[in-house]
Amino acid sequence: MPPWTKIADDMRGRFERLGSNVTSNVWRLGFASRFLFYMVLHSGTALRRFRLTVAEIYFAGVLSLVIILVSGLFVGMVLALQGYETLQRFGASESLGVLVALSLVRELGPVVAGLLFASRAGSAITAEIGLMKATEQLSAMEMMAVDPVARVVAPRFWGGVLSMPLLAALFSAMGIFGGYLVGVQLIGVDAGAFWSQMQAAVDLRNDILNGVIKSVVFGIAVTWIAVFEGYDAPPTAEGVSRATTRTVVTSSLAILALDFMLTALMFTGGKAG
Amino acid sequence: MNRSTIDLWVGVFVVAGAAALLFLALKVGNLASFSNSQTYQVYARFANIGGLKARAPIKSAGVVVGRVSDIRFDNDAYEAVVTMNLDASYAFPRDTTAKILTSGILGEQYVGLEAGGDGVMLKSGDRLRLTQSAVVLENLISQFLFNKASEGKEPAK
Amino acid sequence: MRDNITPVQQPPIVDIKDVWFGYDAARPVLRDINLSIPRGAVVGIMGQSGCGKTTLLRIIAAAYFPTRGAAHVLGRSTLELDRDGLYAMRRKMGMLFQFGALFTDLSVYENVAFPMREHAELAEDLLHDLVMLKLQAVGLRGAAHLMPTELSGGMGRRVALARSIALDPQLILYDEPFTGLDPISFGVIVRLIRELNDSLGATSIIVTHDVQEALGVVDYVYFMAEGRVIAQGTPDEIRASSEPFVNQFVNGHLDGPVPFQYPAPDYAADLELETS
Numbered sequence: 001m002p003p004w005t006k007i008a009d010d011m012r013g014r015f016e017r018l019g020s021n022v023t024s025n026v027w028r029l030g031f032a033s034r035f036l037f038y039m040v041l042h043s044g045t046a047l048r049r050f051r052l053t054v055a056e057i058y059f060a061g062v063l064s065l066v067i068i069l070v071s072g073l074f075v076g077m078v079l080a081l082q083g084y085e086t087l088q089r090f091g092a093s094e095s096l097g098v099l100v101a102l103s104l105v106r107e108l109g110p111v112v113a114g115l116l117f118a119s120r121a122g123s124a125i126t127a128e129i130g131l132m133k134a135t136e137q138l139s140a141m142e143m144m145a146v147d148p149v150a151r152v153v154a155p156r157f158w159g160g161v162l163s164m165p166l167l168a169a170l171f172s173a174m175g176i177f178g179g180y181l182v183g184v185q186l187i188g189v190d191a192g193a194f195w196s197q198m199q200a201a202v203d204l205r206n207d208i209l210n211g212v213i214k215s216v217v218f219g220i221a222v223t224w225i226a227v228f229e230g231y232d233a234p235p236t237a238e239g240v241s242r243a244t245t246r247t248v249v250t251s252s253l254a255i256l257a258l259d260f261m262l263t264a265l266m267f268t269g270g271k272a273g
Numbered sequence: 274m275n276r277s278t279i280d281l282w283v284g285v286f287v288v289a290g291a292a293a294l295l296f297l298a299l300k301v302g303n304l305a306s307f308s309n310s311q312t313y314q315v316y317a318r319f320a321n322i323g324g325l326k327a328r329a330p331i332k333s334a335g336v337v338v339g340r341v342s343d344i345r346f347d348n349d350a351y352e353a354v355v356t357m358n359l360d361a362s363y364a365f366p367r368d369t370t371a372k373i374l375t376s377g378i379l380g381e382q383y384v385g386l387e388a389g390g391d392g393v394m395l396k397s398g399d400r401l402r403l404t405q406s407a408v409v410l411e412n413l414i415s416q417f418l419f420n421k422a423s424e425g426k427e428p429a430k
Numbered sequence: 431m432r433d434n435i436t437p438v439q440q441p442p443i444v445d446i447k448d449v450w451f452g453y454d455a456a457r458p459v460l461r462d463i464n465l466s467i468p469r470g471a472v473v474g475i476m477g478q479s480g481c482g483k484t485t486l487l488r489i490i491a492a493a494y495f496p497t498r499g500a501a502h503v504l505g506r507s508t509l510e511l512d513r514d515g516l517y518a519m520r521r522k523m524g525m526l527f528q529f530g531a532l533f534t535d536l537s538v539y540e541n542v543a544f545p546m547r548e549h550a551e552l553a554e555d556l557l558h559d560l561v562m563l564k565l566q567a568v569g570l571r572g573a574a575h576l577m578p579t580e581l582s583g584g585m586g587r588r589v590a591l592a593r594s595i596a597l598d599p600q601l602i603l604y605d606e607p608f609t610g611l612d613p614i615s616f617g618v619i620v621r622l623i624r625e626l627n628d629s630l631g632a633t634s635i636i637v638t639h640d641v642q643e644a645l646g647v648v649d650y651v652y653f654m655a656e657g658r659v660i661a662q663g664t665p666d667e668i669r670a671s672s673e674p675f676v677n678q679f680v681n682g683h684l685d686g687p688v689p690f691q692y693p694a695p696d697y698a699a700d701l702e703l704e705t706s
Contacts (some may be wrong), residue, residue, distance in 0.1 A: 051276070058279045062286045105297060136531035143491060143525040144545045145517035151548075173293035174286025195300070203328070208297050 014073040032228045039154050039227070042147060046154040056159025060121040060223075064167060067116055072104075072171035075112060076178025079103055083179075084187055096189050097198035100179030104203060105211045106267065109172030111259050114218035117164055122226035125156050126247040130240035131228025153227050160226065164219025164243035165212055172211065210266045217258055312339065313397035317371040322353045323407025324382045325373055331357050331393075333386040338363045341384060354387035357384065359395075366391040367399065373407035382407060441505065442466040443601055443633045444490055447480055448499035451482075451489060455497075459485050461657045467650075472627050472634045474644045476679070477654035478526075480686065482666070483637045487603055490635065491525060492516055504601065521549055524594030525603040529610075530586040532578040537567070538589050539574040545596040564592040567629075568622060584615025588622070595626055602627065604636040608643065620647050645669065653679070655687075 046053050083099040129152065132138050138148040174200075183189045202208065227248045235244035322344060330340035339359035347354050359365070368389030375382050389403070444467040452458035460482045467473050475483045487495045489501050492508040498508045504519055511519060532541050542561045546552060552560070565571040568588040578586060587607065594602060604623065608616055625645050627634045638644050645651070645665040653661035653668070653676055659677045661668065669680060677688030694700070 054283050055279055057283050057286070064284045065286065065289075132534075135529070136527045137533055139493070140525070140527055140531040140533075142493065143520060143523070143527075144548065145520040146446070146545075146548045147517075163286075166287065166293070169290055169293040173296050176297075199300070204298055206328075212294070239293060 006248070019103075026112065028232075031232075033222070035228055035231065036224055037150075039149050039157060042044070042150040043154045043158065045150040046145075046158050048087060052099050052151075052155040053162070054156045057163050058159075060117075060125065060156070060160045061163030063166060063211040064117055064120050064197050067120055068113055068167045068171050069174050071116055072109075072174030075108055075171075076100060076175030076180075077182045079108075079175065080179040080182035080187070084183060084189065084237070086273060093189055094193035094239055095197055095201075096179070096183045098196035098201040100183070101176055101198045101202050104172040104175040104179075105207050107174065107259070107263070110168045110211055112163065112212035113168040113171040113215065114222060114242065114255045115252055117160075117167060117219070118222045118226075118248040118255065119248050121160060121163070122222050122251050123244045125160065125223070125226040126230040126233070126244045128238060129153065129156070129227060130233035130235075130243050133231065133233060134235035134240055135168050136235075153231060157223050157227050160223030161216070162218045163224070168211065168215035169220075206266075208263075213257065213266075214262050217262060221254045221258060225251045225254065275332055313361055313395075314342070315357050315359060315395055315397070315399050315401060317355050317357065317401040317404050318347070318350070318352045319355060319371075319373060319404050319406045320352060321373075321406040321409060322355060322382075323373055323375075323409060325355065325384070325407065326381070329381065329383050331359065331384040331386060333363070333365070333388065333409040338386065355384070364394040367393050367395055368403060369395065370403040370405065371401045372405040375408075440469055441618055443469045443504060444635070445489075445502040446486075446499070447479075447502070449489065449496040449501055450498035451485060458477065458497075459657055460489070460496075463657075463659055465652050465662070466658060467631050467633060467635060470627075470631065471649045472624060472636065472647060474648040474651045475635065475637045475654060476639055476641060476644065476651060478679070483652045483654050484605060484656040487605055487635065487637045491523065491603055492519065521597060522599055523601045523603065524597070524599035526591055526594045526605065526607050528606045529583075530578075530590035532581075532586055532590055532593070533579050536578075537574070538570065538576050538578070539579070540574060541578065541589060542593045544593065545569050545621060553579070560596075564596055565589075567595070567626065569594045569618070582615075584611050584618065587611065587615065587619060591619070591622060596632065598630055598632075600632050602630075602632050602634045604634065604638070606638055607636065608638055608640045616643065623647060643683075647681075 035096055079100045081094060083103075084093055087093045087099065088096055129138075132148075132152065138152065141148045141151060180191075180194065184191045184194050229243040229247045229250070230240075233239045325341065327341055327343065327344055329341045330337045331341060339357055341355055343356035343357045345354045345356075346352075355371075357371075365386060366389045368391040370387045370389065372385045372387065373382055374385045395401070444465075444555075446463050446465045449460060449463040450458050451460040463486065475486060477483050485494065489496055489508070490503055491512065492501075492503065495501075495509055500509055502508075504522055506515070506519065508516075508519075532538075533544065534549065536544065539561055540693055542564050543557055546557055546560060562571055562574070565574055568591055570585060570588055572588070573581065574586065578589070581589065605620055606625070611619065620643055623634060623636065627633070636644060636648065645668065648665060651662060651668050652659050653673075655675055661671055661673050663671070668676060671677060671680070674689040677683070678688060684690055
């Protein structure tokens with residue numbers, strides 16, 4: 001008998017923890033939404049003193065350029081290699097350009113660039129804001145009658161949101177270039193077919209614009225999570241480091257989930273025939 | 274890192290990003306196509322449109338002259354009604370035939386226009402009278418099998 | 431140093447009446463606090479760690495609001511203030527945080543210039559002169575181009591002090607300003623607190639537990655324990671106080687109202703010496 005009660009108690013404890021985890025996360029989501037709303041309302045400073053936002057575009061966007069461009073190049077090259085392997089079995093190797101371009105513009109550009117942005121820029125933003133909170137710099141600002149959300153948080157948010165679409169576009173462009181390098185120069189697919197089939201298949205509105213919309217949505221999600229986790233982090237070393245990890249994990253999951261929803265909306269619904 | 278260096282790099286970044294977007298739009302996508310040019314609308318009815326989708330190209334002599342804008346089902350005549358936007362710089366006679374063709378063996382389907390000989394040209398809102406539906410693979414196969422079966426019977430006579 | 435407090439002609443700059451505060455109702459951090467701080471004085475709030483003195487300072491700074499009673503600061507109750515009123519009041523106050531809380535991404539010059547840039551539209555050369563003035567007052571004019579990470583603890587504290595007086599506040603709050611300083615920096619800060627207070631015509635409130643040094647600079651002391659004010663008076667009165675807690679605190683006795691041993695079960699039983 002005693003072993004059973006112990007197991008039952010253990011199970012009960014697990015369910016209780018799960019339940020409280022879920023409720024506390026839901027509460028946190030509500031808090032984060034109110035925070036986003038407040039920050040957007042108080043974005044006047046970030047826009048009027050655009051210098052602040054420009055500095056944040058530098059830290060989030062420019063400093064991410066290396067990883068974005070290099071990763072884009074490699075992803076494009078791998079796509080071309082793998083794609084050629086499969087396409088030439090069906091005699092469709094001239095569609096390589098289409099494969100590379102559509103994969104990048106519709107999915108890989110926004111998603112992979114978003115994931116890289118979350119780990120590089122998102123974690124940096126969280127750590128920065130969290131450390132400012134831990135060293136009482138945010139409180140000091142409050143005491144000097146300067147709203148830290150308007151002065152510190154909002155410029156970082158808009159800097160991230162503005163950087164993300166540009167980074168995704170650069171990723172896709174580099175990827176297509178990488179695909180061209182491998183497909184045309186290395187493997188020997190006909191350059192004319194590569195570009196012309198790509199142009200015929202990739203649509204400005206349906207593919208490129210949707211990709212841009214995705215990258216904007218991802219940018220908002222990642223930067224929102226990053227600034228919120230930083231602002232809400234417990235003001236200790238351990239708290240900040242946990243918050244940084246949470247930013248990367250939550251942003252990545254959010255990107256993938258949003259990607260699914262957006263893809264379902266954009267690329268499948270509404271096509272007749 | 275002083276202010277002017279930051280400004281410089283952000284400027285470079287924004288220009289590079291915009292250039293990438295432009296590259297994607299022009300070189301990769303079909304911005305060069307007539308998304309901005311004038312078009313006029315004509316209709317055609319088909320018994321079977323096969324795999325034709327909206328935004329499929331409309332070609333004549335192999336050149337893209339328009340796009341399918343809408344496909345509807347007429348519940349009274351049990352036919353498909355296809356709405357087509359043709360580039361205004363191309364005029365077609367009233368007796369032009371519209372056929373649903375496939376590009377390549379496994380390619381996507383498009384509408385092929387073969388010009389007739391009528392002197393009067395199509396106007397916006399006109400209907401193409403002569404149409405040929407898509408080839409449905411199943412019908413083709415069953416036809417082939419039926420022919421094979423009848424051939425097989427004849428030598429016995 | 432003043433020998434006696436002049437009779438109050440104007441209303442006190444800070445007036446705390448019957449204030450209670452707690453994060454939750456069951457455990458109040460502050461109980462029934464009454465104190466008033468006259469203009470121009472340097473007042474100390476002292477006590478053990480955790481007695482509530484920093485919380486009281488935050489209530490004066492209107493970062494927290496009393497759950498009961500009212501805190502009147504600079505003539506207005508903090509409970510009545512909306513955001514704009516709050517920020518207007520804070521512009522007349524300066525606060526020095528425990529470890530300085532300098533903005534690590536800005537230079538010393540930019541740190542001191544920060545409040546001026548945010549709240550006043552000043553021409554750059556005027557701003558420059560004002561910043562240099564403040565830095566000169568704390569003796570760090572030559573360090574204007576350094577970054578906070580390049581400063582020693584004492585220097586950083588002084589820069590933070592210069593920043594807190596940037597807008598010539600009427601009320602300056604100090605949260606444990608002497609923590610972790612070497613004796614020389616300690617003496618510098620102590621002197622600066624008094625000099626700045628008198629030259630600005632401001633009022634200063636110091637929260638600290640560095641008793642001996644603080645008693646040497648303040649005009650009046652409030653002693654707190656467990657969320658209450660248990661003693662108050664001039665430094666001489668406090669030194670001579672017979673109140674057991676104050677006595678233990680001022681003289682640093684090992685045992686008294688605050689016992690040496692944290693409450694624990696019986697020692698012999700803990701060591702399991704009694705076996706049966």
